[in-house]
Amino acid sequence: MTAPAPTDAGPASERRWQALSVCLLAGSMTLLDISIVNVALPSVRTGLRMSDSGLQWVLSGYALAFGLVLVPAGRLGDARSRRAVFMTGLALFTAASAVAGAAQNEGWLVGARLVQGLAGGVLVPQVSGFIQQLFAGEERGRAFGMLGTTIGVSTAVGPLLGGLLIQAFGAAEGWRWVFYVNLPIGLIALPAAYRLLPGKPAERTAVPGPRRRGDFDPVGVLLLGAGTLLLLLPFVEQQWQGDAKWLLLIAAAVLLVAFAGWELRYGRDHEPVVRMSLFRARSYSLGVLLSLVYFAGFTAIFFVFSLYLQSGRHYSALLAGLAITPFALGSAVAATVGGRMVHRYGQLVVTCGLVLVVTGLSAAALAVHLWSGREVGWATAAPLLLAGVGSGLVVSPNQTLTLSRVPVARAGSAGGVLQTAQRIGSAVGIAAVGSVFFSQVGAHPGDWAGAFQRGLLVALGFVLLALLVTLADALAGRARQRAATGTAESTRTGSLSGDER
Structure with a gap:
């Protein structure tokens, strides 16, 4: 594309x-x-x-x-x-x-x-x-x-x-x-x-649909800001104990639904904060969903691994950073390669990357199970490198595909939605993985390896869900392609029959 x-x-x-x-x-x-x-x-x-x-x-x-x-x-x-x-x-x-x-x-x-x-x-x-x-x-x-x-x-x-x-x-x-x-x-x-x-203002770029110079949609900004705040707050504020904080998610859902409704109405005559028609493009809606789910798993890995190494295996901050480096370096190198490949192979690059992440994280969990002593940093180096390579083939190619059909004049707001999905996913993932991690440590003091493995399995579950999203989209795309081919063939056959008559 x-x-x-x-x-x-x-x-x-x-x-x-x-x-x-x-x-x-x-x-x-x-x-x-x-x-x-x-x-x-x-x-x-x-x-x-x-x-x-x-x-x-x-x-x-x-x-x-x-x-x-x-x-x-x-x-x-x-x-x-x-x-x-x-x-x-x-x-x-x-x-x-x-x-x-x-x-x-x-x-x-x-x-x-x-x-x-x-x-x-x-x-x-x-x-x-x-x-x-x-x-x-x-x-x-x-x-x-x-x-x-x-x-x-x-x-x-x-x-x-x-x-x-x-x-x-x-x-x-x-x-x-x-x-x-x-x-x-x-x-x-x-x-x-x-x-x-x-320095040329982006608003001079032609964009389809109604628009007024200087339009900024203050009501949309307020609804989106309040909804995002209430959505993120229960996840990032770990010191808030009790279940009452989760009621904020209901209020957040109400505000975000109101935001979507307002944007649809406001967008008839003005340029809204987020043009809801962006989500009609399958590449954009799928990319935002994939970012939300994938970042819930990928970001949490660093959180629990650092805790495990420093608190459980008494690594210094410097040694813990070195142990995490293989993932980050693999991601950095593969991102450049993925950026060059995505124009030719499209969503297949992201799917292959997710498979590598799943494989690498599974191998890391096994490595911690077999070698949970001070040498664990060495034992997890190769699996984390593989997972990092996979991550590099996911994040940047997915961003390219997600924004591929977005008009240039809406690139900032569309990119902001994508990055907001990443932040929400990160908050949800850290809260979910951290909860499992600390619950295991609390129930079994000293079992840092078991806590890390359980937390890693939750992170792996999010990545598997992201993989299922891409596979489901691939299957749906093939079904649509077959249906379109069948329709074209029926039209051609009907045309031939009409000629014969």
């Missing part, structure tokens, strides 16, 4: 890849800040004497704020200037990183992390929007492949860099440099973004 050519000329052709490198450099900060902070939490606790609730909000506050603004920020980039929105998010993220590094108490750090999350959510949708705007066809697949490589490298470097910084600057102050590391990246990327990224 060939993607439409970009309609915005943007920068000169030879500068498109330079523009992409700026996007990837800035986007890597938001990804790095997730994995690097995970390993820094013990140092944060030591340095600021933070409570368990405060530590939870250092992670969950970032995730909540990030997820809340993805779609509205993507729409803002579509309606105004992607470069202006991108640079605003980048400047705010860099400033918030400096404030977080200078934090003197719990409230200060949590507040800075909330601002970081908002800024990251503003910045990230513009990256996929620029890829849609600047590239087409095979080049677009390559560009998304490079984005996947960036995700893999950032995931790999985060734990290692965090461990090195904490080791170099000490447990009391090392965590500050986990945030300060963003400053040189932001200061380099800001002037480069102004010089290389296209």
Whole structure:
């Protein structure tokens, strides 16, 4: 399936890849800040004497704020200037990183992390929007492949860099440099973004359907934001005990249904935050669903594996990061390959990737069962490498296919929906896998290997569900193709019979 050519000329052709490198450099900060902070939490606790609730909000506050603004920020980039929105998010993220590094108490750090999350959510949708705007066809697949490589490298470097910084600057102050590391990246990327990224407002790009200049749909933004907040909050706020929090999911469902209804009505005469007709394209609706389910399994793996190694096998943060590296490196390399292959082989690349992930995770569970001592990091290296290769063939190719039929002028909001699905999937997966993991540890103290295996089986279940989604779609596609062929043959036969008469 060939993607439409970009309609915005943007920068000169030879500068498109330079523009992409700026996007990837800035986007890597938001990804790095997730994995690097995970390993820094013990140092944060030591340095600021933070409570368990405060530590939870250092992670969950970032995730909540990030997820809340993805779609509205993507729409803002579509309606105004992607470069202006991108640079605003980048400047705010860099400033918030400096404030977080200078934090003197719990409230200060949590507040800075909330601002970081908002800024990251503003910045990230513009990256996929620029890829849609600047590239087409095979080049677009390559560009998304490079984005996947960036995700893999950032995931790999985060734990290692965090461990090195904490080791170099000490447990009391090392965590500050986990945030300060963003400053040189932001200061380099800001002037480069102004010089290389296209400044032409995306709203000038032709888009089908009614539209008014400057339209932004504030009611849709409010309904979507409130619904997303209520949906994410029970999953990311692990300190909230009891079953009452799950009632928020009912309220979230009501608000999101109201949002869909409002968008359908508002979209008759205006450009809504999310054009519901996007979901009529099978490639888009399937891709969003696949991202939701797959990220529920794939993200949770790092969470429980890091806990198992550091708490159960007493690995240092640096050694735990090294043990996770095979998955991240395999994903980084395969993402580039997958980006080049997806234009030719389409959904088959994603299906093969999911098979590799299932195989690798199953082998990792077996390795932990057979070798659960200090050597477990070596025992799981090859299985995690295989799973990482598979993951690289899933994430970037799926993003390419999902956005392939999206008009360039709606690329930001459509990408925001896709990334919101990823964030929701991650929150659900970590909550489900973490619940199983901690339940096993609580029932059988010291059985860290058993807890990891059980948690890994839950993550594997999500990945298997994603595989079933792709297989069901493939079967349905073949059925539709046979039906279309049969209809054409019947029409041709009927035409011949009419000629004979």
